[in-house]
Amino acid sequence: MRNNTSFRLFLILCIAPAAILFTIFMAIPTFNVFRMSLYERGAYTPDELFVGLGNFEVLFGDVKFISSMQNTILLIVFVTIFTFFFALIFAAILTREKIRGQNFFRVVFYIPNILSVVVIAGIFSAVYRPENGMLNSTLSMLSGQTVQILWKDQPMVIVSIIIAMVWQAIGYYMVMYMASMSAVPESIYESAGIDGASRTTQFFSITIPLIWANIRTTLTFFIISTINMAFMFVKAMVAKGMADVGLSFMYNQKDAGLYGYSMAAGVVIFVFSFLLSAAVNLVTKRDILEM
Amino acid sequence: MKKNAVSSSNEVLFKIFVYVALISLAVLIIIPVAWVFLASIKQDNEFYGNPWALPLGVYWQNFASAWDSAQMGSYMLNSIIVTALAIILLLIIALPAAYCLARFDFRGRKFLNACFMAGLFINVNYIVVPIFLMMKDGDVFLAKVFGGGFLLNNVFMLAVVYASTALPFTIYLLSGYFATLPHDFEEAAYIDGAGYTRTMASIIFPLAQPSIITIILFNFLGFWNEYIISMTLMSSTKGARTLPVGLLNLLQTQQGRAEYGVLYAGLVLVMLPTLILYICVQKKLTQGMTAGGVKG
Numbered sequence: 001m002r003n004n005t006s007f008r009l010f011l012i013l014c015i016a017p018a019a020i021l022f023t024i025f026m027a028i029p030t031f032n033v034f035r036m037s038l039y040e041r042g043a044y045t046p047d048e049l050f051v052g053l054g055n056f057e058v059l060f061g062d063v064k065f066i067s068s069m070q071n072t073i074l075l076i077v078f079v080t081i082f083t084f085f086f087a088l089i090f091a092a093i094l095t096r097e098k099i100r101g102q103n104f105f106r107v108v109f110y111i112p113n114i115l116s117v118v119v120i121a122g123i124f125s126a127v128y129r130p131e132n133g134m135l136n137s138t139l140s141m142l143s144g145q146t147v148q149i150l151w152k153d154q155p156m157v158i159v160s161i162i163i164a165m166v167w168q169a170i171g172y173y174m175v176m177y178m179a180s181m182s183a184v185p186e187s188i189y190e191s192a193g194i195d196g197a198s199r200t201t202q203f204f205s206i207t208i209p210l211i212w213a214n215i216r217t218t219l220t221f222f223i224i225s226t227i228n229m230a231f232m233f234v235k236a237m238v239a240k241g242m243a244d245v246g247l248s249f250m251y252n253q254k255d256a257g258l259y260g261y262s263m264a265a266g267v268v269i270f271v272f273s274f275l276l277s278a279a280v281n282l283v284t285k286r287d288i289l290e291m
Numbered sequence: 292m293k294k295n296a297v298s299s300s301n302e303v304l305f306k307i308f309v310y311v312a313l314i315s316l317a318v319l320i321i322i323p324v325a326w327v328f329l330a331s332i333k334q335d336n337e338f339y340g341n342p343w344a345l346p347l348g349v350y351w352q353n354f355a356s357a358w359d360s361a362q363m364g365s366y367m368l369n370s371i372i373v374t375a376l377a378i379i380l381l382l383i384i385a386l387p388a389a390y391c392l393a394r395f396d397f398r399g400r401k402f403l404n405a406c407f408m409a410g411l412f413i414n415v416n417y418i419v420v421p422i423f424l425m426m427k428d429g430d431v432f433l434a435k436v437f438g439g440g441f442l443l444n445n446v447f448m449l450a451v452v453y454a455s456t457a458l459p460f461t462i463y464l465l466s467g468y469f470a471t472l473p474h475d476f477e478e479a480a481y482i483d484g485a486g487y488t489r490t491m492a493s494i495i496f497p498l499a500q501p502s503i504i505t506i507i508l509f510n511f512l513g514f515w516n517e518y519i520i521s522m523t524l525m526s527s528t529k530g531a532r533t534l535p536v537g538l539l540n541l542l543q544t545q546q547g548r549a550e551y552g553v554l555y556a557g558l559v560l561v562m563l564p565t566l567i568l569y570i571c572v573q574k575k576l577t578q579g580m581t582a583g584g585v586k587g
Contacts, residue, residue, distance in 0.1 A: 010487040011397060014387035018458055019403065021384065025455035026410050029418035029425065036421065046428050090316065093309055107573050108317045111324065114569045114576075115562055116516030118535040122542055122558040123323045126330065132342045134326060167319070199305070228416050232519060236539055247416050254420045266417050 037264040043257025055264035065265060068244040069272070071158060075230045075245060076223055076276075078162050083169045083222070084215075090170070091177035092203055096189070106178070109171035117168075117229070121236035124164045128152050157243045161233050165226070173218060180214040181207060209286075216284045220277045227273050246272070324562075331555040338551045353556035357541075363557050366537035373446050373521075373533055374514040377453035378507055385458055385506075386499070389465035390491055394477070404466075410459030415520055422452060423523045444530035449521060453514050461506055468502045469495070508576055512565060534561050 037055055039048040059065050090109065094102055112120065127134045128151035139147040151160045184207060192202050208215070231247035244252065246269040253262035330338075331353055333346045358364040391397075392404055426448070430440025442448050472495070480490040496503075518535035525532055532540070541557050569576065 007487065011391055011395065014391045014491075015403065017384045018388035018407075018462065021451070021455040022406065022410060022458055025422060025452055026413055026418065026459070027406070029421035030413050032421035032425070033417055036424075041424075046424075046431065086316075090313070093313065097306075097309055099309070099313065105313050105317055108320055110573070110576075111320055111566075111569070114512055114516075114565045115324075116518065116535045116538075116565075118518050118539045118542070119516075119558055119562045122538065122554065123327055125542065126326060126342075126555070127323055132338060132340070134323065134342055137342050170316070171320075224412075224414070228414050231416055235519070236542070250420070254423075259420065259424060262420055266420070270417055 033263050033266050033270070036260055037267045039260045041259040043259075048260075051260065055261050056268070058261065059264050059268065064244065065246075065249055068249040069246050069269075071243055072227060072230060072246045072269075074158060075162060075165070076226050079165045079169070079226050079230075080219070080222055082162070082166045083173060084219070086166070086170050087173035088177055088208070088215075091174045091181055092207055094174070095178050095181040096199075096202075096207075106175065109174055111171065112168045113172040115168075117232040118236045120164060120168055121233065124160070124237060125152075128160055152238060152242065154242070157238060161230070161237065161243070164237065165229060165233055168229070169222075173222070176218060177211065177214070180211040184210050212284075212286055216281065216286075219284060220281050223277050223280060224273050227269065327555050327558050327562075330551065331559045333552055333555075335550060335552050338549070350552065353552035354560070356550075356553045357556040357560060361537070361541055361553055361557060362532075363534065363537060363541075363560050366532050366534045367560065369446055369531050370515060370534040373450045373453065374511060376447065376450035377457070377514050378510055380450060380454040381457050381461055381510060382503065382506070384454065385461040385465060386496060386503075387491065388458075389462045390469055390495060392462065393466035393469035394472075394474075407459045407462050411463060413459070415456045419520055419523050422520075426524065444525050444527045446525075446531055446533075449524055449533070452520060452524065453517065456520070457510055457513065461510070464506060465499065465502055468499055472498065504575065508568075508572060511568065515565060 036048075038050060038052060040051045040055070041048045090105075093099065094105060099105070115123075128136075130136060130148050130150050133151070135151065136147050136149055139149070149156060151157070188206055188210075189202055192206060197205070227245075227247065230245040231251070234243065234245050234248045235251065240252075246265065250262050250265040250269065253259075253265060326342075329346055332349045332351065333353075334348075334350045337344065337347060392400060392407070423443075426442040429442045433440040433442070476494055476498070477490055480494050485494070516535060518533070518539060521533045522536045522539070525536065538557050538561050541554055
């Protein structure tokens with residue numbers, strides 16, 4: 001290193017802005033989530049009162065919070081199953097088969113991923129409208145009688161959210177798996193084909209095991225991201241109070257001015273998502289196959 | 292021979308099944324999006340009939356109403372300012388930091404790298420409430436001292452928050468790239484008498500152009516579409532709004548008033564820029580995605 005002081009100055013000038021912004025807008029707020037969960041704070045004054053684990057005690061007895069967590073789990077399970085099922089199958093079709101217009105399908109399937117959740121909520125409000133909605137009118141046409149399902153009401157609202165979330169996520173994960181599937185060498189499939197292995201056998205005994213490491217990472221990320229996306233969909237798509245997920249419960253408490261209580265919910269959801277992804281990571285552990 | 296005939300007819304059936312599946316999914320994605328485009332030029336009374344009817348004429352008035360009376364025009368200006376400003380800030384701040392963290396050895400480097408890595412796992416949905424409270428308290432303090440707060444309901448502060456929350460991923464992506472470059476680049480530049488800053492700005496940054504384009508693309512989509520932070524930090528009913536939050540408001544109020552045409556025109560205004568960008572750069576976007584790993 002040449003000039004030591006000028007090098008130091010250079011380093012500090014380069015790193016300080018990023019470090020300062022990161023500290024103010026990420027590190028301190030994250031710390032505050034945990035700290036504030038132990039306090040009670042009034043809506044109009046910044047005065048705080050230490051209540052220990054009091055917020056958590058109330059939280060675990062709160063029926064609304066319990067049901068919002070049940071909805072969260074329901075969404076995680078079904079959105080994950082449907083998204084991974086379709087994403088893997090379509091990725092396998094588009095990489096393994098000679099398809100006319102392969103590029104067209106790839107481009108179209110990815111479209112929902114670039115739309116804002118608010119836009120998707122708007123699109124699905126037209127799909128789900130009880131009278132003259134796209135879905136009900138199609139069902140009416142097919143069944144020959146007037147169908148008037150209230151899609152955004154209980155009990156269908158969770159199903160509606162699942163459909164919208166899967167619609168949004170398939171393309172993104174499909175493109176991701178297409179990349180890892182195309183890295184599987186053609187020669188493996190050729191020798192399997194000579195041995196008489198069917199497409200289904202090839203899919204389950206070659207494709208899936210060879211991209212398992214990728215599936216595992218994406219699964220962990222998908223669970224965390226579903227908890228967040230569920231919040232964004234509920235906030236944009238569903239009338240307030242119709243169906244809540246964990247994070248939307250947290251946000252509603254903030255709107256009500258119960259800041260400490262809201263952050264206690266945030267801590268519980270955070271710990272829940274962390275434990276769940278750790279558990280999934282553990283359960284899906286397999287010996288990695290070399291290509 | 293007979294066996295061959297069976298397997299080739301199976302083959303045909305399989306091909307048909309594959310195309311039916313592919314076309315069904317494509318239809319399920321294209322139809323709702325295309326429907327919104329068609330609906331945006333319908334008159335309000337057309338929405339009471341068959342939803343699959345084509346528009347009777349082209350009713351541009353919807354767009355004019357969305358732009359003016361629903362204020363989508365001014366929201367769009369806000370969105371453009373916030374997105375552009377946040378991307379510029381992000382690049383100015385993340386590029387030098389990522390460069391130093393990836394290429395120099397100094398005390399505290401490991402700690403800083405670990406911090407930014409940990410930042411990858413912090414989701415804004417959790418910390419949006421503390422950020423809001425911090426800025427609210429800041430405004431109260433500023434009002435006491437200077438007679439007016441400027442932290443909440445401010446497009447510039449929103450851009451700063453956007454840039455800050457995008458820092459960990461951007462630094463992760465960039466330092467991953469910088470770490471792969473051979474050190475010969477810098478050594479040659481130093482021998483020629485270039486200083487640290489000049490070496491970084493005119494030798495290294497141009498090399499990182501593909502990564503920079505990926506970052507701009509992803510963050511454009513992220514910032515343009517974002518609404519949770521924007522909704523929380525720009526909550527004043529009279530204050531400025533970004534496009535998605537304005538649209539969300541339209542979504543919640545216009546349906547009661549049955550002004551569907553304006554609503555769908557607003558939807559088109561929000562998604563058109565992202566769709567155009569996507570069509571232009573779709574190849575780059577899907578490639579960059581697999582290079583950048585998973586989103587949180």
